[in-house]
Amino acid sequence: MERINLDDAQWIMLMGFIISVGILFLAVIVNQSMLVGQTTAESVLEFPKSDIQDLRSEVRTIKTNWAADPDPAIILGMKEDINVLALQRKNAVINIRGPPDDPNWIIHYNNGVTQYDETIVYWDI
């Protein structure tokens, strides 16, 4: 009858050891993939990409529809609207400079994590 001798047992244990290391390695990869999903989604959620795009689009709308208006109080009021509402609802400091104070449009955005500054010169001044 065949019996387990010391040499064979050593070989089996070595294989078992190698396989356990392999399983441990795979477990680490699965663990990492969970972390990747979370950090990616969190950084996308945290970065105010659409806030800034929205702000730029709003400035463009204000410029197009109101820059030629004879009453400068309208544009000043809208800048004030954005400033006050952003502080209260978006936790962000938004300052917009533009006509009549400045010929260019200057956007300042800061939500504590991300800061964005831009000077825009529109082609159809």
Next chain:
Amino acid sequence: MVNNEGQLYTMEGIAAALLILFTTYIVLTSTTIITPGETHISDMQLETLGNDVLAIMDTPASASYDAAQTLQFDPSDLETYVNLGTAGAPGFNSRFLALSNAMYDPVTVFKQDRIKCNAKVYYRNANSVGSVDFSGSKNYRENAVVVTRWVNTKTGAINPTRNEPQTVLLEVTLWRE
């Protein structure tokens, strides 16, 4: 004659066969790495969807010249609804839900998603902020996300204290039921 010679070899062979099959299975299935479901991912997708829908609704379809021959954007869908004041709320609600719930499915062609929304408009009154309900269901669930959009209104009808051209903030809470 059957005897017990080679019994351990047979068992070892079976164990090895199982091990090889199992390893092959693991290798074949692990080539696609599936990120485990995590609430942040669906939040992110819902937020992106909401922002996209609002961007679509706030894009003017055309522009025209006014009396002084200056180019003006025609009101976007969103501006049209807000210009009407709270009377525009039902129109906004149905348009927003139609855009966010449209799904393409090759079998049934059109399938509806289960997104619900609740919208509020925030306006400035001197140095304070006021709000007005702008349609939607109230009973929202967990994992709701908030998306916002600046809306330029020419009438200011949405603001009960200041009826003049102004910029208001539209805040939409959306969630899946």
